[in-house]
Amino acid sequence: MKLVATDLDGTLVRKDRTLSPRTISVFRRLEHAGVFIVLVTGRPIRWISPVYDQLGVRALTICVNGAATYDPSTDTIVHSAPLETDVLSEAVSRLRSEVPGVVFAVERDGGRQMRHEPDFPVGPWEVDHHSVGPASLAEILTRPAAKLLIRAGAQPPDEFTARVAACLSGLAEATNSSSSGMVEVSAAGVTKATALARVARTHAVAQDDVIAFGDMPNDLAMLTWAGRGVAMANAHPAVLAAAKDITDSTNEDDGVAAYLERVYNY
Structure with missing residues (x-):
């Protein structure tokens, strides 16, 4: 190898x-x-x-x-x-209409910077980090994002990922890497x-x-x-x-x- x-x-x-x-x-x-x-x-x-x-x-x-x-x-x-702004906007629009209580965050510039809605929970290691901070949804959608992060309260991770994937079918990729109930969305084919x-x-x-x-x-x-x-x-x-x-x-x-x-x- x-x-x-x-x-x-x-x-x-x-x-x-x-x-x-x-x-x-x-x-x-x-x-x-x-x-x-x-x-x-x-x-x-x-x-x-x-x-x-x-x-x-x-x-x-x-x-x-x-x-x-x-x-x-x-x-x-x-x-x-990255996810381009038009795709981000469409993804958020679809999920807002399908998933009650959904909140969003984005990783920008490969994850050098994170912006999240005020109600989006972030880890304690991210609080007060100079590259991480709250933003309005309108501001979150103004720039391309490496990842769109999705939460909607406590969720079974695999079932919630499948629900998000179905909602974003043909638009973007949805996956998960933890048991926290957070879904990670990338550009289609990425x-x-x-x-x-x-x-x-x-x-x-x-x-x-x-x-x-x-x-x-x-x-x-x-x-x-x-x-x-x-x-x-x-x-x-x-x-x-x-x-x-x-x-x-x-x-x-x-x-x-x-x-x-x-x-x-x-």
């Missing part, structure tokens, strides 16, 4: 947001051996630096579920596929798989030479595209069913590192 692609949360990163020494060691050995490493995440760019600080590998990162490909060596977005395929082509890596790891529905397209798509032992049932292989252990117990040690005979 010439390219290793991995999701972060629930896959490479532990619940306390750290990477294990074993994981760090394996990825540094991969880089030294010339294996191309790509981080593929739903995270916005503003959440990536703690991973780089720990990993010690300045890997190309596909952020916000494929809408932005980020090069940390130059601090630039090398490819972007997934982790499409972004990873683009990166692989750019670096002359064949699909069969790509191994990818993931755990949640937003990883499904990537795992089915990759030559070897590997689900974490702690993965969502749909991911376990779709993957070509499964790690022996979870993200808490070095599942990715242990699997790669076998593949590369470390």
Whole structure:
């Protein structure tokens, strides 16, 4: 395998947001051996630096579920596929008419900035963050967005995602990456798989030479595209069913590192 692609949360990163020494060691050995490493995440760019600080590998990162490909060596977005303003407006209009109590937020510029309706709940780590703040819905719709984020109170995540996807059919992609009931919407045709395929082509890596790891529905397209798509032992049932292989252990117990040690005979 010439390219290793991995999701972060629930896959490479532990619940306390750290990477294990074993994981760090394996990825540094991969880089030294010339294996191309790509981080593929739903995270916005503003959440990536703690991973780089720990990993010690300045890997190309596909952020916000494929809408932005980020090069940390130059601090630039090398490819972007946002939701344009007309699509944002149509998506919001459809959801307002179909989903009671729906509220919205957007990730902009690859997730360097987030704007959210005042009633949209944000995590405690985002409160008072200089790049995150409330805005009116009218202001939210004035610029293209890497992701549209949707909440409507407590919701069963898979059922709510399916409801949003049906509402936005033909307009945009809907997925989820957590059990919080938040749905993440990208431009039509934009997934982790499409972004990873683009990166692989750019670096002359064949699909069969790509191994990818993931755990949640937003990883499904990537795992089915990759030559070897590997689900974490702690993965969502749909991911376990779709993957070509499964790690022996979870993200808490070095599942990715242990699997790669076998593949590369470390």
